[in-house]
Amino acid sequence: MNKNHSEIYVYVSYNSTIVNAPFILFAERCGYRVLTCETEVVYACKSKGIAVLLAPENPIKFKKFLRKISVPLFVLAGDQYHGRYNYIARNYNSIFVQGVSWNSKEFFERAALLKDNFIYLFIYKFIGLTVTLFNTEKNPYNCSIKGLLYAFKDKVIWGLRNDNYLHGGFSDLIFLQGDWEKDIYIKNLFPSSKLRVTGSIVADSILMDLDIFSKKTFNNTPSCDLLFISQPLYKYPEYQGYLNELEQVVRKCNELNIKMIIKLHPRDNIEVFERFESNKCQLIRHSKDRKNEENICLIKKAKVVMGKGSTAILIPLLIGKPVIFLDIKESPIVHFKYYIQLKFLLKDIVDFEDMYANASSSDNELKIKDHQNKILAKHGFYDGKNWQRIKNEISIFQNKLT
Numbered sequence: 001m002n003k004n005h006s007e008i009y010v011y012v013s014y015n016s017t018i019v020n021a022p023f024i025l026f027a028e029r030c031g032y033r034v035l036t037c038e039t040e041v042v043y044a045c046k047s048k049g050i051a052v053l054l055a056p057e058n059p060i061k062f063k064k065f066l067r068k069i070s071v072p073l074f075v076l077a078g079d080q081y082h083g084r085y086n087y088i089a090r091n092y093n094s095i096f097v098q099g100v101s102w103n104s105k106e107f108f109e110r111a112a113l114l115k116d117n118f119i120y121l122f123i124y125k126f127i128g129l130t131v132t133l134f135n136t137e138k139n140p141y142n143c144s145i146k147g148l149l150y151a152f153k154d155k156v157i158w159g160l161r162n163d164n165y166l167h168g169g170f171s172d173l174i175f176l177q178g179d180w181e182k183d184i185y186i187k188n189l190f191p192s193s194k195l196r197v198t199g200s201i202v203a204d205s206i207l208m209d210l211d212i213f214s215k216k217t218f219n220n221t222p223s224c225d226l227l228f229i230s231q232p233l234y235k236y237p238e239y240q241g242y243l244n245e246l247e248q249v250v251r252k253c254n255e256l257n258i259k260m261i262i263k264l265h266p267r268d269n270i271e272v273f274e275r276f277e278s279n280k281c282q283l284i285r286h287s288k289d290r291k292n293e294e295n296i297c298l299i300k301k302a303k304v305v306m307g308k309g310s311t312a313i314l315i316p317l318l319i320g321k322p323v324i325f326l327d328i329k330e331s332p333i334v335h336f337k338y339y340i341q342l343k344f345l346l347k348d349i350v351d352f353e354d355m356y357a358n359a360s361s362s363d364n365e366l367k368i369k370d371h372q373n374k375i376l377a378k379h380g381f382y383d384g385k386n387w388q389r390i391k392n393e394i395s396i397f398q399n400k401l402t
Helices: 017-030 039-047 059-069 083-091 105-113 118-126 145-158 179-187 201-213 242-255 270-276 291-300 311-319 349-360 362-379 386-401
Strands: 009-011 033-036 052-054 074-076 094-097 131-133 136-138 173-176 195-197 224-229 260-263 281-284 302-307 323-326
Touching: 009 017, 017 033, 017 039, 017 074, 017 201, 017 386, 033 039, 039 052, 059 083, 074 083, 083 094, 083 145, 094 386, 105 131, 105 136, 105 179, 118 136, 118 145, 173 179, 173 386, 179 195, 201 291, 201 311, 201 386, 224 242, 224 291, 224 349, 242 260, 242 270, 242 281, 242 323, 242 349, 260 291, 270 281, 291 302, 291 311, 302 311, 302 349, 311 323, 311 362, 323 349, 349 362
Parallel strands: 009 033, 009 074, 033 052, 074 094, 094 173, 173 195, 224 260, 224 302, 260 281, 302 323
Antiparallel strands: 131 136
């Protein structure tokens, strides 16, 4: 393969402005080019002066296009389950950059123990699309005819194949958030020589948004005593107690005259939450393409924030806003409890009143900020320089290729 080491391409092609934004920012800061199949990404890159190429959607034309431009190195957001990403990682020099994942070793261990649908596991194994997670064979795809057909199509068109449940198996280097995540990869038989702990470019993006939006005043944003950051966990069998524990919190807030806002996730169905709505509990839908801005506005105007494992929890942690982690229905998605003893981990609703009082007390402000800084330090780097660490490692890797 002809490798021109003067050009690196970040492949950005998710159908989501929010997901794409950190990778576009990364390309801009590093001086890399962008390759995409999405016209929206082209417009976003051109508005920032980033060199960008629009590749054809058609798989045959896409493959020919890649051969023609002869890319020396790709930066990818994944390489496992999506055919196009998988194809690039298998056929070109590439690096995998982790976004923001809080999935702990305990989370993956529990996922490995979950029973897969036997019929679909057999079918996916037959076509060579099962993966391993902690030495357990798993089906990472949708257990439906539609999901099966989609995966099989990717198998035929892109030669889709996977070895491991975790992303990065086909990439030359894997950039991770912290030592805790590196430990997960090593326990899943990834060679340590491929792993680099640098922090996440999504964390850099959130810090930039905080710098921009925290200076603004948001007069139209409602204030509240408790902001709950929702996730669509009720859609998964292993989290069926989620709505029940949330209902307990809503009832307790009503009893204590605590004004509550539930900020819905983009994939939440508002109908599911309408039973919680009252003059003491407000529902706020997700606004398209304003995720961080909207969350920052709401978090700034809340006294206390509550959630389970949403990445939006990073925002209150970073600005020192008190966070209560909801864990009445014990769940591995409350990831931080595995790394540090959380001061505000709600495991029984009877503890809510005292916990909220302590979290919202100005007397505890400095202690809470110190504790939350320790949480962040356990997770990764939050100095805004993760992109720089990644770029430095890429330069070292490039030199080895010459």
